[in-house]
Amino acid sequence: MKRALYQRLTELYNAYVDTFREADGKLPPMMELKRIHTAHVVANARLIAEGEGFDAETTHACDAAALLHDTGRYEQLKRYNTFRDADSVDHAVFSHDIVKEKGWLDGDPHRESILAAVLYHNRRDLPDGLDALTLAAAQTVRDADKLDIFRVLEHQITTTDWRHNSQAFWNLPTTARPNPVVLDDIRSGRPVAYQDIRSLADFVLIQVGWIRNGLAYATTRRLCAERGHLAFRRDFLHQLTDDPAVDELCQYAELPTQGVS
Ligand SMILES: [Fe+2]
Known part of the structure; x- marks a missing residue:
């Protein structure tokens, strides 16, 4: 059941990313970096969920939030030609709004938790009072994102x-x-x-x-x-x-x- 939900979500996400491809089928290079980043964040989130022994429901919310956390990056770059939020939009709010508006999580029992994890992924602090599943999804995405930001910095320095x-x-x-x-x-x-x-x-x-x-x-x-x-x-x-x-x-x-x- 959870697998089917995630599979559907992946198809929706990939089809959305495809709309930003150019005539030659390639994404603009900066967008391609975000697509690769997202794949790494998903992989990191899985390792964290596994290592922390999360149950199937929580793991699903972590997977989904990791996949969706930077959804808004593509439209942000297209519209504003920058990834600098201060010069454009808060990309977490933008990601949250796009996912919500497209209805990708409609019918998912953890819709609100996943949306919250996307929304809060770049905040300095998480709000108080989150329920356990939402907190786990939010913390997992934030940790998984940081791990990949470490990789990206090292890649930039070495290349x-x-x-x-x-x-x-x-x-x-x-x-x-x-x-x-x-x-x-x-x-x-x-x-x-x-x-x-x-x-x-x-x-x-x-x-x-x-x-x-x-x-x-x-x-x-x-x-x-x-x-x-x-x-x-x-x-x-x-x-x-x-x-x-x-x-x-x-x-x-x-x-x-x-x-x-
Ligand atoms: Fe992000």
Whole structure:
């Protein structure tokens, strides 16, 4: 039953993505990156659901929310030619509205939970009072998304000439030292304000902050460790700065007691 629902959802999603294909059958490259990102987020969400031992209902909500979480990215790029929400639309609201309006989840007993997980996936904090299934779906998508954002950053660093062109990193200066305000925010588990991100080191340190405090599940932290995401960031930060805070923050992130679950 759940399998059939998810299968139908996948067909609807794929048919929707196909509407953005060009005459040669290809998606514009930036959209193709989002399609690939989504496939990775779905795979990550499955690993998390499995690792956390979720029941079939919860696993279905996680799968569906992972598949749908970035639905609005295609229309966002088409309409506004950017993925920067501040210059266009909140892509989570946009995704939620498109999925709802198209009725893809009509008849799904977990429609509201899945929609909520899509809507909240990019929020700084989840609202209080979510029921257990909605909370699990929302936290799983957020963790699964972060794991893939780690992969994407590593891909960008290893495949671009970032020292000379940091376009993939908001054109941030690559040689500037980390902002002490950012270091302090991460040290004390506070969210970093975007206006405080002044260097490529700051940009990468935000992800160190996620690894320290931002992953909800033990399974996600295990996957993160197995994939070497923290080690990659520490090594890369060493290329950018000799600030001793790098080792301090990265070592602390490795302590097994970190995280909320
Ligand atoms: Fe997203």
